[in-house]
Amino acid sequence: SIYKKPVLFFNSGFDCNCCVIETFCDEKTLVISDKLNHASIHDGILHSKAxxxxYKHLDLSHLKILLKKNKDKFENIFVISETIYSMDGDCVHLEELINLKKEFNFLLVIDEAHSFGVYSYGMAHNKNLIEYIDFLTIPLGKGGGSTGSYLICNQLYKDYIINKGRxxxxxxxxxxxxIAWNLFILEKMELFKDKRQYLIELQELAHSLVKKYNMNTLSTTHIISIIIGDNExxxxxxxxxxEKKYFVYGVKEPTVPKGTSRIRIGLSPSLSKDNIIDFFQELNYALNTFF
Structure with missing residues (x-):
C-alpha cells in the first residue's frame, strides 16, 4: 500500500467525513473543529451528539487553549482539520498540529480534499506524517478527477466502520x-510530476501578480481567493x-461573511503563463474601475 495503512473506500468525501465522526463520536466525546471545516464534518458532528x-481558523494556539481547558472532561477528544481550505486557499501547519496531538493524545481527523493530486498522494504522505493521523480522508472529486473517497486508518477502526458505519x-x-479509474490515477501519480512542478510555477507567478497589483487575498496555495467586498x-x-471570455463565478454573501464576497481562482497546469498574466491584468483593471 502507498499509504502503509489499511484503506476503506467510500462513495463520497461527504459520506466519508460524516461516517467517521458519527460512528466513533458520542455524547462522551468532545470534537474540536476548525471554524471553516467542510459542511460534511459539521453534519457528522451534529449526527454524533458529541x-x-x-477554534479560530488555523489558529493552533487557540486550539491548544481549548485542549488545556477540556483535556480531562471527556472520554475522547477528536480534533478535525483540513489541509488546504478551498474558500481562502490557505493551509494548516500540519507538523505543528501533530506536535499538539503528541502532547494531548487526541484522535486526529485530517481531510485532504484540496491537496490530493496537487501534492501527489497528499500533504500527509509527502511529509511522512500518516502514522500520526488516526483518520485521513482523501476525497477524489478535486485533484483526483473522480468520485469517491479513501479513508486511511488502522485495521481496528476499519473493521469497526465495516460493521457499524451506517x-x-x-x-x-x-x-x-x-474504482478502476481511481486505481489508474494512483498507479500513474508519479507520471504527473512535471504537471505538478508546472503548477507550482503558475502558483508562484499568480501570487507575484497578486502582490504586484496589491490584491486582497489570504491564499498561500494554488487556490486564490481575491476579496472584492460586496455582492453588487x-x-x-x-x-x-x-465578457473578456474568462469563466469566473463569484462567491457571494451569505456563503462567505458580509463584506468578503470574492472571486476564487483555481489554477490548473492546462493554463499557460500568458493566460495568468492576461487574466490578472484584466482583473486589476476591473478592480480599479468598478466601485
Missing part, C-alpha cells in the same frame, strides 16, 4: 469503472471578466 467546540453499510457501491461590485467585475 460536544462541539470550534453510511458505509447502507449504500450502493460505485460502479467498477470508477462582485457582479460587475465577474460580468466584465465573462
Amino acid at each position: 460536544t462541539l467546540l470550534r 453510511k458505509f453499510i447502507y449504500t450502493t457501491a460505485l460502479p467498477p469503472i470508477n 461590485r462582485l457582479d460587475k467585475i465577474t460580468n466584465y471578466l465573462k
Whole structure:
C-alpha cells in the first residue's frame, strides 16, 4: 500500500467525513473543529451528539487553549482539520498540529480534499506524517478527477466502520469503472510530476501578480481567493471578466461573511503563463474601475 495503512473506500468525501465522526463520536466525546471545516464534518458532528467546540481558523494556539481547558472532561477528544481550505486557499501547519496531538493524545481527523493530486498522494504522505493521523480522508472529486473517497486508518477502526458505519453499510457501491479509474490515477501519480512542478510555477507567478497589483487575498496555495467586498461590485467585475471570455463565478454573501464576497481562482497546469498574466491584468483593471 502507498499509504502503509489499511484503506476503506467510500462513495463520497461527504459520506466519508460524516461516517467517521458519527460512528466513533458520542455524547462522551468532545470534537474540536476548525471554524471553516467542510459542511460534511459539521453534519457528522451534529449526527454524533458529541460536544462541539470550534477554534479560530488555523489558529493552533487557540486550539491548544481549548485542549488545556477540556483535556480531562471527556472520554475522547477528536480534533478535525483540513489541509488546504478551498474558500481562502490557505493551509494548516500540519507538523505543528501533530506536535499538539503528541502532547494531548487526541484522535486526529485530517481531510485532504484540496491537496490530493496537487501534492501527489497528499500533504500527509509527502511529509511522512500518516502514522500520526488516526483518520485521513482523501476525497477524489478535486485533484483526483473522480468520485469517491479513501479513508486511511488502522485495521481496528476499519473493521469497526465495516460493521457499524451506517453510511458505509447502507449504500450502493460505485460502479467498477470508477474504482478502476481511481486505481489508474494512483498507479500513474508519479507520471504527473512535471504537471505538478508546472503548477507550482503558475502558483508562484499568480501570487507575484497578486502582490504586484496589491490584491486582497489570504491564499498561500494554488487556490486564490481575491476579496472584492460586496455582492453588487462582485457582479460587475465577474460580468466584465465573462465578457473578456474568462469563466469566473463569484462567491457571494451569505456563503462567505458580509463584506468578503470574492472571486476564487483555481489554477490548473492546462493554463499557460500568458493566460495568468492576461487574466490578472484584466482583473486589476476591473478592480480599479468598478466601485
